[in-house]
Amino acid sequence: MAAVSTVFRNATVFDGHAYLGVVGDVVVDGGRVVAVGADAAPAGAAVVDVAGGLLLPGFTDAHVHPVQGGLERLACDLSALPVDRTAYLAHVREYAAAHPGLEWVQGGGWAMAAFPGGLPTAAELDAVVADRPVALVNRDHHGMWANSRALALAGITADTADPAHGRIERDAHGAPSGVLHEGAMDLLGHVLPAADDAQLRAGLLEGQRHLHSLGVTSWQDAIVGSYSGMRDPGPTYARAAADGDLTGTVVGALWWERDRGIEQVADLVAKRADWSRGRFAATAVKIMQDGVAENGTAALVEPYLDRCGHVTGNSGISFVDPARLPSYVGGLDAAGFQVHFHGLGDRGVREALDALEGTDPARRHQVAHLQLVHPDDVPRFGRLGVAANIQALWACHDEQMTELTIPFLGPERAGRQYPFADLHAAGARLVAGSDWPVSTPDPLAAIHTAVHRTSYGEPGPAGTEPFLPKQALAIEVAFAAYTSGSAWVNHRDDAGTVAPGAVADLVVLDRDPFRSPDEIGAARVRSTWVDGVCVFEA
Numbered sequence: 001m002a003a004v005s006t007v008f009r010n011a012t013v014f015d016g017h018a019y020l021g022v023v024g025d026v027v028v029d030g031g032r033v034v035a036v037g038a039d040a041a042p043a044g045a046a047v048v049d050v051a052g053g054l055l056l057p058g059f060t061d062a063h064v065h066p067v068q069g070g071l072e073r074l075a076c077d078l079s080a081l082p083v084d085r086t087a088y089l090a091h092v093r094e095y096a097a098a099h100p101g102l103e104w105v106q107g108g109g110w111a112m113a114a115f116p117g118g119l120p121t122a123a124e125l126d127a128v129v130a131d132r133p134v135a136l137v138n139r140d141h142h143g144m145w146a147n148s149r150a151l152a153l154a155g156i157t158a159d160t161a162d163p164a165h166g167r168i169e170r171d172a173h174g175a176p177s178g179v180l181h182e183g184a185m186d187l188l189g190h191v192l193p194a195a196d197d198a199q200l201r202a203g204l205l206e207g208q209r210h211l212h213s214l215g216v217t218s219w220q221d222a223i224v225g226s227y228s229g230m231r232d233p234g235p236t237y238a239r240a241a242a243d244g245d246l247t248g249t250v251v252g253a254l255w256w257e258r259d260r261g262i263e264q265v266a267d268l269v270a271k272r273a274d275w276s277r278g279r280f281a282a283t284a285v286k287i288m289q290d291g292v293a294e295n296g297t298a299a300l301v302e303p304y305l306d307r308c309g310h311v312t313g314n315s316g317i318s319f320v321d322p323a324r325l326p327s328y329v330g331g332l333d334a335a336g337f338q339v340h341f342h343g344l345g346d347r348g349v350r351e352a353l354d355a356l357e358g359t360d361p362a363r364r365h366q367v368a369h370l371q372l373v374h375p376d377d378v379p380r381f382g383r384l385g386v387a388a389n390i391q392a393l394w395a396c397h398d399e400q401m402t403e404l405t406i407p408f409l410g411p412e413r414a415g416r417q418y419p420f421a422d423l424h425a426a427g428a429r430l431v432a433g434s435d436w437p438v439s440t441p442d443p444l445a446a447i448h449t450a451v452h453r454t455s456y457g458e459p460g461p462a463g464t465e466p467f468l469p470k471q472a473l474a475i476e477v478a479f480a481a482y483t484s485g486s487a488w489v490n491h492r493d494d495a496g497t498v499a500p501g502a503v504a505d506l507v508v509l510d511r512d513p514f515r516s517p518d519e520i521g522a523a524r525v526r527s528t529w530v531d532g533v534c535v536f537e538a
Contacts, residue, residue, distance in 0.1 A: 004045075004046060004532065004533070005027070005028065005029045005030075005042045005044065005045035005046065005532075006027075006028045006029075006045055006046045006047075006048060006504075006529075006532060007025050007026070007027050007028075007038075007041040007042070007045045007046070007047050007048070008025065008026040008027075008028070008048050008050050008055050008506070008508070009024075009025055009041075009047055009048065009049050009050065009051070010022075010024070010025075010049055010050050010051040011023055011024065011025060011026045011050040011055045012050065012053070012054050012055065012512050013026065013036065013054070013055050013056065013498050014054060014055075014056040014057075014476075014479055014483075014498075014514065015036075015056075015057070015497055015498040015499060016056070016057045016480060016483045016484035016487075016496045016497035016498060016499075017476075017480055017484055017497065018476060019475075019476055019514045020036075023036055023037040024037045024038065024039075025037065025038040025039075025041060026038070026055060026498060027041060027042065027045070028504040028506070028529075028532045029042060029045075029532070030532070031503065031504055031531035031532045031533075032501060032502065032503060032504055032532070033498060033499060033500055033501065033502045033503075033504050033506075034500060034501075035500060036498060036499060036500060048508065048527065050508055052510075052511065052512070053508055053509045053510050053511060053512060053526060054508070054509040054511070054512045054513065054514070054523075055498065055506060055507070055508055055509075056479065056483060056498065056506070056507055056509070057483040057484065057487070057495065057496050057497055057498055057502075057505060057506060057507070058215060058216065058217025058218060058483070058495075058496075058505035058506055058507050058528065058529065058530065059214070059215045059216045059217065059218075059443040059482050059483060059486075059507065060216070060217070060218040060219060060220075060482065060483065060486035060487045060490060060492070060495070060496060061211065061216050061218075061219040061220070061432075061433045061434050061436070061441060061443070061482075061486065062219070062220050062366070062368075062387075062389050062431040062432060062433040062485075062486040062489050062490065063220060063222045063340075063368045063389050063391065063433030063434070063435050064211070064216075064219045064220070064221065064222060064433055064434050064435065064436050064441060065141070065221060065222060065223060065435070065436060065437060065438075066203075066204060066207030066208060066210075066211060066219065066221060066436070066441075067200060067203045067204045067207055067221070067230070067233040067236065068141070068203070068207075068223075068228070068230060068437055069203075069207045069210065069436045069437035069441065070202070070203035070204060070205065070206035070207030070208070070209075070210065071195055071199065071200075071202075071203035071206075071207075071230070072107055072108050072109055072137075072437050073206050073207075073210065074199075074202060074203065074206055075106050075107035075108075076091070076092060076095040076096075076105055076106065076107025076108075076136065077107055077108070077109055078091060078092075078107065078108065078109035078110045078136065079108070079109030079139060079437055079440075080109075081109075083111045083113050083114045083399060084114055085114045085115055085120070085124070088110050088114060088120075089124060089125075089127070089128050090128075092105065092125065092128050092129060092134065092136070093128035093129065095107070096128070096129045096132065096134075102132070103132065103133075103193060104132060104133050104134070104135060104150075104192065104193055105129055105132055105133070105134040105135075105136075106134075106135055106136070106192070106193070106229075107136055107137075108136050108137035108138065108139070108141070108437065109136075109137075109138075109139055109437060110136060110138050110139060110145060111138070111139045111399075111400060112138060112139075112140075112143075112294055112295070112400060112404055113398070113399035113400040113403055113404060117404075118294055118295070118400075118403075118404045119169055119177070119178075119179050120145050120178060120179065121177050121178040121179075122146060122147050122148045122150075122151060122176070122177060122178030123148070123178070124178070125145065125146070125147035125148075125178065126147050126148050126149075129147060130149075132149065133146070133147060133149040133150035133153055133191075134146065134147040134149070134150055135150050135188055135192055135229070137185070137228055137229070139437070139438055139439070140292050140294070140435075140438045141228050141437070141438060142181065142182055142291055142292045142295060142297065143179055143180065143181045143182070143185070143295060144179070144180045144184075144185040144188065144228075144229075145178060145179055146178055146179075146180065146188065147178070148178075150188060150191075150192075151176050151178070153191045154187055154188045154190070154191050154192075156168065156176050156180075156187055156188075157175070157176065158170070158173065158174040158175045158176070160176070160187065162184065163183045163184055163186065163187065164183065165182055165183030165258060165317060165319050166180065166181050166182040166183030166184030166185065166186070166187075167180075167181040167182065167184055167295075167297075168180055168181075168184050168187075169181070181291075181295050181297065182291050182295075182297055182317070182319075183258075185228055185229065188229065189229060192229045194229065194230065194231045195230060195231060197235075197236070200231065200233055200236040201236055201239070201240065201245075203233075204233065204236050204237065204240055204246075205240075205245065208246070208247060208248055209536075210441065211248065211441055212247070212248070212528045212530075212535045212536040213525065213528070213536050213538075214441055214442050214443060214444075214525060215443060215444075215507035215509075215525040215528050215536075216248070216441065216443065216528075217248060217249070217505040217506075217507070217528060217529070217530050217535075218248055218249040218250070218486075218487065218490060218492065218495065218505060219248055219250055219251075219433075220250070220251040220252075220253055220284065220340065220433070220486075220489070220490055221233070221237070221250060221251070221252050221253060222253050222286055222340060222342075222368070222433070222435070223253065223255050223286055224237070224252035224253055224254050224255060224282060224286075225254060225255020225257070225286070226255070227255060232255070234252060234254070234271060234275045234282060235275065237250060237252055237275065237280045237282075238274070238275040238276075238277060238280060240280070241277050241278035241279050241280040242277055242278060244278075246278065246279045246280060247279070247530055247535050248279065248530070249279045249490075249492065249495070249505075249530075250279060250280050250281070251281050251282075251283055251284050251338075251490045251491070252275070252280060252281065252282040252283075252284065253284040253285060253286035253338075253340040254268050254271055254272070254282055254284065254285050254286065254337075255285075255286055256268075256285055256286060256287040256288075256320070256328070258288070258319050258320055261324065261328070262327060262328055262331050265328075265331045265332060265335055268285055268332075268335070268337065269335055272337075283336075283337065283338060283491070284337060284338040284339070284340045285332050285337045285338070285339055285340065286340045286341075286342070287320060287325075287328070287329075287339060287340070287341050287342070287352075288319055288320075288341075288342040289318060289319055289320055289325075289341055289342055289343050289348045289351055289352050290316055290317060290318060290319060290342065290343065290344055290345050290347070290348030290351075291316065291317055291319070291344070292344055293344065293345065293371060293372075293404075293405050293408070293409065294400055294404040294405055296314050296316065296408070297316050297317045298316045298344040298345030298348060298371065298372070299315065299316035299317060299318050299344075299345040299346075299347040299348035299351065300315050300316050300345045300346060300347050300372070300413075301315075301345075301346045301347045301350070301374060302315070302413075303315045304316070304408045304409070305407070305408050305409065305410050306408070307407050307408070309407075309410065315347065316345050316347065316348070318347070318348065318351060322351040322354070322355075325351060325352075325354070325355040326354065326355045326357070328355070329355040329356060329359060330358075330359070333359040333360055333363055333365075336363070337363070338363045338364055338365055338366070338489075338491075339355075339356065339359075339363070339365045339366075340365075340366050340368065340389075341356075341365075341366065341367040341368065342368055342369060343367040343368065343369060343370065344369040344370070344371045344372070345371065345372050346372040346373060346374040346377070346413075349367055349370060349372070349373050349374070349377060350374060350377050352367045353367065353377055353380045353381075353384065353386065356384055356386055357384065359384075361384070361385030361386075364385075364387060364488065364489050364491060365384075365385075365386050365387070366386060366387035366388070366389045366431060366489055367381075367386060367387075367388065367389060368389035368390075368391070368433065368435075369389070369391055369435075370388055370389070370390060370418065370419070370423070371394070371417055371418060372409075372413060372416065372417060373416075373419055373422075373423070375416070375422075378419060378422050378423055378426045378428075379426040379427070381423055381426065381427070381428035381429075382426050382427025382428050382429075383427075385429075386428075387428070387429045387430070387431045387485075387488075387489045388420075388423045388428040388429065388430050388431070389431050389432070389433055389489070390418070390420055390423075390430060390431070390432050390433075390450070390481065391432075391433060391434065391435050391438075391439065391446070392418075392420065392432060392446040392447065392449045392450035392473075392478070393434065393439045393440065393445055393446040393449050393455070394418065394439065394449075395417070395418035395420070395449055395450070395453055395467055395468070395471070396449055396453060396454055396455040396458075396462045396463075396467050397454075397460075397461035397462050397465050397467045398455065398458070398461075398462040399462075401467070402461065405417075415468065416468075417467075417468060418467075418468070418471060419471050420450060420471050420472075420473050421470060421471045421472060421473060422471065424473065424477060429485060429488070429489075430473075430477065430480075430481040430485050431481055431485040431486040431488070431489040432446065432447075432450075432478075432481040432482040432485065432486055433486065434446060443482045444509075444513070444520055444521055444523045444524075445521050446482070447475075447478045447479060447482060447513075447520055448520040448521035449521075450472070450473045450478040450481070451472055451473055451474070451475050451478050451517060451520060452466060452472060452518075452520075453466040453467045453468060453469050453471065453472050454466055454467070455521075456520065456521020456522065457521060457522075475513070475514060475517050475520070483496045483497075484496035484497055503531060504529060504530075504531055504532035505529065505530050505531065506528075506529040507525055507527070507528055507529070508525070508526040508527045508528075508529075509523045509524065509525060509526060510523060510524045510525075510526050510538075511523050511524075524538065525538060526538050
């Protein structure tokens with residue numbers, strides 16, 4: 001990309017840390033911001049009129065899966081549909097009919113809340129696609145919905161044991177009923193067709209295009225490894241970076257294989273050396289320590305309740321042995337990796353923090369999701385220098401929260417979910433991501449929820465009843481998390497700000513959300529700039 005001189009005229013600016021208001025002209029030259037509030041524009045510079053809008057740093061998504069998201073957009077994509085069983089099944093039927101040559105029907109994006117108990121069945125898929133196997137990953141990518149033909153091809157029967165890190169949903173007779181949770185998804189792995197090189201490349205480019213359209217200029221891919229039926233996208237990133245097709249600046253979090261130990265650090269070091277080039281740096285490692293609350297796999301300090309409020313024998317899953325975790329993290333830290341944890345339940349978060357004790361804060365380690373953080377652990381983020389990676393869009397009263405989470409946590413735990421304000425007040429550095437394709441990658445939708453604890457434009461309680469409003473963030477704090485905060489966690493100290501010398505990764509919005517904070521979620525991206533070059537224009 002060839003950078004050009006550009007003047008952003010009549011600019012109202014959020015600089016990555018603070019709202020500056022109207023500053024006049026912002027000048028970009030040679031891929032960098034050279035002046036904020038300039039009196040004169042360079043001769044021959046292109047002019048972009050920001051009047052009525054807002055100029056701010058490009059968003060950095062600190063936890064996202066763009067290749068998976070892009071592939072799903074190109075396949076049987078249910079994510080944009082209403083959370084409704086009938087709508088899902090109709091779309092699957094229509095997609096299968098429109099693609100008669102596909103050996104398998106694959107895709108994803110369904111929400112558990114659309115089905116009784118969060119559990120669709122193989123029989124429902126059989127009714128709409130009887131001639132081919134179907135496998136659809138759910139919205140949070142912690143479960144797979146399969147039809148009977150897919151289960152039969154994989155040899156999954158009543159006699160198939162649950163794997164160590166997963167669960168097969170079963171009917172009253174013990175036969176598989178159609179949903180495979182967590183590690184049980186791997187039982188389809190030997191028959192499920194994996195995307196080939198061309199498809200992975202197309203998925204990456206579609207994911208990148210979509211992110212740029214939403215103002216995202218940089219990201220951390222939170223699983224660079226083989227997961228959920230997808231091949232490792234690391235070589236795809238490396239080739240795209242070498243060819244110049246990667247326009248976002250990307251940190252890849254290499255996948256920590258749960259069934260291996262410290263010996264894999266050497267393999268990860270080799271991948272870092274082989275794949276890091278240009279705009280791609282394979283400098284982080286992802287450890288998924290637990291699952292998700294809605295299917296009972298998030299690791300909790302105290303057990304889940306049943307729907308009647310009785311204590312169960314289930315406290316979730318620690319995917320990596322917490323006794324061995326500190327040695328693994330110590331090895332990664334010594335090898336120069338940032339460790340990026342999935343920690344959703346309060347025990348999962350605690351196990352991650354325990355493992356990070358004594359590590360080098362300069363690595364900028366992070367724990368993502370943070371649905372439940374035990375009050376004793378909230379101040380540890382600031383003390384340890386561990387970033388709190390928030391997925392703000394989830395902090396609302398949607399059906400998944402109301403039907404599949406709150407009843408199984410009980411009032412005390414349900415009342416301390418997504419404690420963003422507490423973490424911030426205790427000195428945690430907040431960074432932000434979407435976890436797309438789990439949820440929309442639109443940063444403005446997430447920021448709206450972070451500020452209001454409602455989901456913009458959604459009907460019912462999700463859009464009208466603030467969820468634990470004491471945990472809402474100030475608007476500057478929320479925007480900072482998605483700009484300077486996430487740039488920081490990606491070790492981009494010259495990005496995430498609008499200041500002289502900063503990388504000219506910028507976004508122009510069609511309005512100024514600081515003037516109308518009730519309408520943050522209504523704002524749209526006019527243009528997105530990487531190194532001073534426009535990569536998206538509405």
